[in-house]
Every structure is written in structure tokens, then in C-alpha cells.
Amino acid sequence: MAIKFYNTLSKKIEEFIPLETGKVKIYMCGPTVYDYFHIGNARSFVMIDIIRRYFIYKGYDVKFVMNLTDIDDKIINKAISEGVSAAEIARKYSQAFFEDIEKLKIKPADVYPKATENINNIIELIQKLMDKGIAYQIGGDIFYDITKFPEYGKLSGKKLEDLISGARVDVNELKRNPADFALWKAAKPDEPYWESPWGKGRPGWHIECSVMSMKNLGETFDIHAGGNDLIFPHHENEIAQSEAATGKPFARYWIHFGFLNIDNQKMSKSLGNFFTAREILEKFSAEALRLLYAQTIYSAPLNFSLELLQNSENAIKRLKNSIHQVETAIQLENQEEFNTSRFYSEFEEAMDDNFNTPQAMAVIFDFVKEVNSFIAKYNGLTANNKEKILKFFEKVAQDVLGIIDLHQYKKFDDKLIDNLMKIIIDIRNQMRQEKRFDIADAIRNQLKKLNIELEDKKGITTYKINK
Numbered sequence: 001m002a003i004k005f006y007n008t009l010s011k012k013i014e015e016f017i018p019l020e021t022g023k024v025k026i027y028m029c030g031p032t033v034y035d036y037f038h039i040g041n042a043r044s045f046v047m048i049d050i051i052r053r054y055f056i057y058k059g060y061d062v063k064f065v066m067n068l069t070d071i072d073d074k075i076i077n078k079a080i081s082e083g084v085s086a087a088e089i090a091r092k093y094s095q096a097f098f099e100d101i102e103k104l105k106i107k108p109a110d111v112y113p114k115a116t117e118n119i120n121n122i123i124e125l126i127q128k129l130m131d132k133g134i135a136y137q138i139g140g141d142i143f144y145d146i147t148k149f150p151e152y153g154k155l156s157g158k159k160l161e162d163l164i165s166g167a168r169v170d171v172n173e174l175k176r177n178p179a180d181f182a183l184w185k186a187a188k189p190d191e192p193y194w195e196s197p198w199g200k201g202r203p204g205w206h207i208e209c210s211v212m213s214m215k216n217l218g219e220t221f222d223i224h225a226g227g228n229d230l231i232f233p234h235h236e237n238e239i240a241q242s243e244a245a246t247g248k249p250f251a252r253y254w255i256h257f258g259f260l261n262i263d264n265q266k267m268s269k270s271l272g273n274f275f276t277a278r279e280i281l282e283k284f285s286a287e288a289l290r291l292l293y294a295q296t297i298y299s300a301p302l303n304f305s306l307e308l309l310q311n312s313e314n315a316i317k318r319l320k321n322s323i324h325q326v327e328t329a330i331q332l333e334n335q336e337e338f339n340t341s342r343f344y345s346e347f348e349e350a351m352d353d354n355f356n357t358p359q360a361m362a363v364i365f366d367f368v369k370e371v372n373s374f375i376a377k378y379n380g381l382t383a384n385n386k387e388k389i390l391k392f393f394e395k396v397a398q399d400v401l402g403i404i405d406l407h408q409y410k411k412f413d414d415k416l417i418d419n420l421m422k423i424i425i426d427i428r429n430q431m432r433q434e435k436r437f438d439i440a441d442a443i444r445n446q447l448k449k450l451n452i453e454l455e456d457k458k459g460i461t462t463y464k465i466n467k
């Protein structure tokens with residue numbers, strides 16, 4: 001089955017057909033690194049992670065690029081208020097960004113380009129727009145003339161004539177049209193700057209993304225993603241800059257993530273209901289947060305509350321308990337085969353249908369219920385069924401949704417077993433010293449029934465688990 005999803009550009013649910021068979025190239029607008037990111041940003045980061053992992057699940061070779069905006073007004077303002085350099089702010093919060101996405105169990109991007117490392121490419125693209133007569137200079141600033149790109153507004157649905165006749169809200173009265181936007185900004189005193197053909201300055205935000213996406217993925221690529229709030233003007237401007245410069249289509253599919261509200265209110269620092277991902281992850285697991293996000297379709301508004309997050313935490317516990325039951329089930333020789341194929345097809349049906357993660361979650365919890373009653377019915381599992389069930393958890397709940405980490409449990413279990421074995425061996429040695437060989441032998445024989453073999457050599461006892 002093909003993947004279908006809503007394309008903001010065509011405003012339709014469309015079947016995904018990659019530019020190159022078997023490959024998907026995705027660009028996602030990354031953070032402006034001036035603060036810790038909040039749980040609304042985290043939602044977009046997690047949802048694009050799930051979408052990316054699903055493409056991998058379907059056998060696609062995915063190239064995923066996410067930029068870091070490391071020069072911007074917000075960074076400069078923060079640097080001034082903290083009395084440090086803008087570069088220092090960017091360094092601090094870039095590092096925090098990487099720490100937090102790791103905690104969120106997000107698969108690292110293939111490339112994390114930074115604006116400040118692409119200044120030459122940015123200047124080149126602006127020059128190209130200047131040469132074509134699409135961009136114009138006022139003092140040390142360069143602006144994009146939106147009337148030179150007749151398709152301006154095609155993503156957001158805004159009308160060019162409305163934007164041209166719109167009220168002048170901008171301070172720069174010299175601009176040709178009110179909605180013309182800056183490609184290059186002349187440096188103000190004490191601001192960081194780079195040399196350019198137009199004097200000292202720094203890039204505008206929109207041009208950075210055009211440059212970093214096309215440089216890493218080609219002039220035309222498959223999917224561009226970002227938060228809903230970026231559709232206008234950021235993404236509209238990216239299209240205008242890129243397509244006017246290359247004469248080719250830019251991103252073919254656009255995915256946008258919905259807003260996050262807290263207890264049905266807008267999240268804001270002034271309302272006191274503002275959470276960074278970092279502080280939430282101090283009290284709750286990444287798996288619970290990911291589950292909460294995935295329970296709402298990516299494009300819809302998501303209502304967040306600590307109570308809902310606690311419910312997700314409980315659901316994750318049920319999931320872990322079920323996996324534990326499977327792992328520790330008594331081994332049976334014969335049993336009817338557990339049918340996982342129905343669950344795979346239901347899961348894929350849900351995900352192929354506009355990445356319907358709430359439905360995919362329902363399939364997983366349906367699977368959990370079925371597995372639990374199957375084990376209860378037979379009081380155990382055959383090795384084959386156990387493997388099949390764990391495979392489903394691994395491929396779906398772990399590799400796509402990232403709501404469990406089987407390797408982590410395995411590590412934990414191995415360590416636990418090791419510690420328990422040390423205790424048992426110590427007790428047995430104690431018994432042997434006290435010449436209570438009946439107990440020492442009983443321990444050895446009981447362990448043997450669990451396929452654990454003890455070996456006494458030169459006064460040291462070791463164990464071996466025969467699988």
C-alpha cells in the first residue's frame with residue numbers, strides 16, 4: 001500500500017510518489033537556538049521522527065535534514081540581556097537541543113546544517129536573486145520583491161493583491177511592497193556580521209532554509225515539514241526565494257504540525273503554563289510523552305495536560321508489563337500459532353492513511369490485550385510465538401513509534417540476572433563451606449532446570465546461561 005497524506009501545497013490528501021524510487025528526502029525547520037525548546041516544538045520534532053521512521057519501516061532510504069538557526073534577532077537579544085556573545089548563546093542552546101532530542105529518543109538527523117556555516121551559499125543565492133531583478137537593495141539591506149513571483153501565496157492561500165495593498169506595518173517605508181521581506185540585514189552597531197557585496201550584515205531567516213535544504217537535498221526534493229505557524233510567511237517565502245532562483249519546483253509535499261494547547265489554553269510564559277521539554281522529561285518518561293503526542297493526529301491541535309501525560313505513563317507501564325510477560329513466559333513445546341500479520345496490516349493501514357498515529361496506537365493496545373489473553377489461556381508460549389510477538393513490539397512500538405526500548409530492558413535484565421546470580425553463588429558457597437552439600441546441590445540442580453550451568457574452577461564459581 002502506498003502512503004497517503006495531506007499536502008499543504010495542494011490542499012489535498014495525496015499519494016506519496018518520491019522523486020527517486022525508494023528514496024525520500026525530507027527537510028524540517030529546526031530550532032532557533034536561543035532557549036530550551038518547549039513541548040510544542042517537541043511535538044513537531046517527535047512527529048516528524050515518527051513519520052521518518054515509518055518511511056524507513058516501509059523500506060525507503062530516507063535522508064533527513066534539520067537546520068539550526070544560530071544567528072537571529074532572538075539570539076542577539078538574549079546575548080545582550082545576558083551580557084555574552086551571540087555565538088555563546090547559540091553554542092549553549094545548540095548543545096541543549098541535542099541533549100533534549102536524545103532524551104526524547106529522536107533519531108538524529110543525517111545532517112544538521114547551521115546558518116552560520118552556510119553564509120557563502122546564502123550570499124550566492126541572494127546574488128542570484130539580485131541578478132534576476134527579484135531582489136533589491138535599500139542601504140545595506142536586501143529585500144525580496146514579492147510581485148516578481150506571481151505564484152506568491154500558493155502555499156498559504158494568501159492573495160498577492162491583498163498583500164500588496166495591505167497596510168504598512170513595517171518600519172521600513174522604502175520597501176516596494178509592505179510584504180517584501182529581508183534577505184540580508186545590514187549590521188547594527190555591536191551586532192555579529194559577515195562581509196557581503198552589500199556591506200557588513202547577516203542573513204534573514206527565510207533565506208537560510210532555502211539554502212540549507214537545497215544544498216543538502218537538491219533544488220527539488222520530496223518533503224518539507226514544520227509547525228503550522230511557519231506556513232506564512234516563512235515557508236511561503238522559502239518557496240518564493242527557491243523557485244524564483246532555480247526556476248524549478250522546490251519541495252513537492254508540505255507537512256505541517258498542529259499547535260499544542262495546555263488545558264485548552266494557549267501555552268504562554270505570561271499565563272504560567274509554559275513547559276520546556278527538558279523540565280517535563282525530569283518527571284515523565286520520553287515514551288509517555290511520545291505516546292501522548294502520537295494519540296493526536298499530527299496536524300490537529302493537541303491538548304496537553306499533566307493528567308493526560310500521567311495516563312500515558314500508565315499506558316506505557318501496561319505495555320512494558322505485557323512485554324515482560326512475553327519475555328518471562330513459560331516455554332511450551334506446542335501451541336497454535338499466534339497471528340501477528342493481522343496487526344501488521346492494521347498498523348500499516350492506519351499509518352498509510354495520513355500517518356494516523358492515534359489509530360496505530362489503538363492497534364498496539366489491541367495487540368497487547370490479545371497477547372495477554374493468549375499467554376493466560378495457554379499459561380506460556382512456544383519459542384516461535386514468543387519471537388513473533390517480540391518482533392512486532394520491536395518493529396512497530398520501538399522502531400516506528402519509539403514508545404518502548406527493548407534493548408534497554410534487555411540491558412537492565414542482564415544486569416539484574418548477573419546481580420541475582422552473584423547472590424545465589426555466594427549462598428551456595430556459604431553452604432559448601434558449612435558442608436551442607438544437599439542444599440548446595442539442590443541450588444545447582446534447580447538452576448540447571450532453568451538452563452543455567454554453574455562451574456567451579458580453582459575456588460571460583462562462574463555461571464553460563466544456555467539458550
Ligand SMILES: [Zn+2]
Binds near residue numbers: 028029030209234
Ligand atoms: Zn525553516
